[in-house]
Amino acid sequence: MSSGFRLIFAASFVLMLFGTCNGSKVGICYGRNADDLPTPDKAVDLIKNQNINYVRIYDSNIQVLKAFANTGIELMIGIPNSDLLPFSQFQSNADTWLKNSILPYYPATKITYITVGAEVTEARDNSSSMVVPAMINVYNALKKAGLHRRIKVSTTHSLGVLSRSYPPSAGSFNSKHAGFLKPLLDFLAENQSPFLVNVYPYYAYRDSSNNVSLDYALFESSSEVIDPNTGLLYMNMFDAQIDSIYFALAGLNYKTIKVKVTETGWPSKGSPKETAATPENAQTYNTNLIRHVINNTGTPAKPGEELDVYIFSLFNENRKPGLDSERNWGLYYPDQTSVYNVDFTGKGTVDVNNGGNLTTVNGTSWCIASSNASEEDLRNGLDWACGSGNVDCSPIQPSQPCFQPDSLVSHASYAFNSYYQQNGATDIACSFGGAGVKTNKNPSYDNCLYMTAGSNKTAANNVTTGANATSSGRREFSLPNPYYFLLMIVFTWIQFL
Missing domain, CATH: 3.20.20.80 (Glycosidases)
Known part of the structure; x- marks a missing residue:
């Protein structure tokens, strides 16, 4: 098989696979x-x-x-x-x-x-x-x-x-x-x-x-x-x-x-x-x-x-x-003004207008644990952020920069903020059932640096519940595992033809 034909075959195969992943x-x-x-x-x-x-x-x-x-x-x-x-x-x-x-x-x-x-x-x-x-x-x-x-x-x-x-x-x-x-x-x-x-x-x-x-x-x-x-x-x-x-x-x-x-x-x-x-x-x-x-x-x-x-x-x-x-199920009133805003691409943050009260904060903001939250709510929020929320919680492990002070409030604050920044820094992403609150004061201390929007490049790349976007809100495309391995096999086979 000529190299040119191999290239055409490989390209066609890739296009075929992409066509199956709508x-x-x-x-x-x-x-x-x-x-x-x-x-x-x-x-x-x-x-x-x-x-x-x-x-x-x-x-x-x-x-x-x-x-x-x-x-x-x-x-x-x-x-x-x-x-x-x-x-x-x-x-x-x-x-x-x-x-x-x-x-x-x-x-x-x-x-x-x-x-x-x-x-x-x-x-x-x-x-x-x-x-x-x-x-x-x-x-x-x-x-x-x-x-x-x-x-x-x-x-x-x-x-x-x-x-x-x-x-x-x-x-x-x-x-x-x-x-x-x-x-x-x-x-x-x-x-x-x-x-x-x-x-x-x-x-x-x-x-x-x-x-x-x-x-x-x-x-x-x-x-x-x-x-x-x-x-x-x-x-x-x-x-x-x-x-x-x-x-x-x-x-x-x-x-x-x-x-x-x-x-x-x-x-x-x-x-x-x-x-x-x-x-x-x-x-x-x-x-x-x-x-x-x-x-x-x-x-x-x-x-x-x-x-x-x-x-x-x-x-x-x-x-x-x-x-x-x-x-009152509409996104718009008959005069075409918004009841509230929704981003159909899922890529960015949105503002509520016309009486809504969910807003994007202007400038830099962080999400920390509320001092009024119960221990149970903080624990549930922390466990969820570090699990299904796809947050990298290694910095709050023993001997790591954000482990001290070794308190539930401190650890939850770090995890809450990481999830908040990875998911567009919206009010929704700082909810945690009422256990999270926003602040305009940087909670970073010593060598423990709290993430800001755009500072994390990899934490949201894994496919988990609700988290398959980079911190900027841009979705990444990845082939499903079966297609990935099949593709690797085909390319390896082509090299020997």
Whole structure:
């Protein structure tokens, strides 16, 4: 084999491997159940300005589809529950819809998913029986157009489709939906379509705050919840809820079906009893969620597994019925001003405006242990920072520069600050359940130097929960171990050819 051909072969192989490592994606839900929303063109400009490349809409509105043309943004479009009957009854209805509502705008408008119905198991009517026939007809229409491999067909679910979700390993589908789920899961498995689920830790906390801590719901917990059946450790409710779906699928022997999250988020305002619905908590949840997802952390049961999520929602929607929180899930008000800011790249820090209270400190700041924190909170925070938080705690070991004074407060302060600086120096990164506080006074002493943002180059390079970024917030790409070793074998083999 000539050296030139070897080089071409190696390059092609590397590209092939990189092509298999797409990584998890974060998108936004663009609902329009509100008054005075901006035009679709302006909404698309807003989405583009936020570097959002994946959007879910709930119908096939022509003006919306036109607005996304030639943007490169991937769309998940919906067929409402009200249309399930005609779509399920006649193939011609699905064919006509595709011909008139989709094909004129495709592929300029990049449609990648069609959801047929939404949370039908929650509906009061018997619409669930119509979902799979409608999905089959939509799939057949796509197949006639040669698009069945490019556009996937599925339907969305609430977590109520499960009869049990705790512990995650006990996750199981509600038997009353068996007649609907069996043909649905067969369809998904046969056509390599994902199981789409809406996941809301907010509701779990709101409805059971005695059993679920706010920190656990917000990705802020410093202690693990152990699944007694598997020994798996959970640092947040989101992962636990996702794994309950995976265990439910595995329990029915559908182990190849992937899970995608079509809705998740946190409201910024609620009714008087919804005290956790605040801009601060909403930003905390969504910021931590994005970082968790783009780091390709996966879940305890599926480590490293790709998991796409769509944050709900782009705008507050004032026409929605129910409690005040139902109308306050948006990142933006209808006038396009921010409810709070979220960085969809997960690379930098963000500021809250328009009434939010989570801010980035101007200038240099440090994070230290609060003098008012309990010994238990300090110990939990220290153990978490030096473990799952991926902090290099060697400087606080005996004979090292920061070991003295040998006190829990001193050691926790060093670990808290290291985590704080490695994760963008945001308020969120100095929380530790209230055990951390920020200071503008440098806590360094003698030879014990406290890190500042940008001073650490390696501590966050290991792939652990929530930590796969350098201190500057820039994500590093690394091949998964199996691909790395395979690549080394191939290059070694090429050298001998």
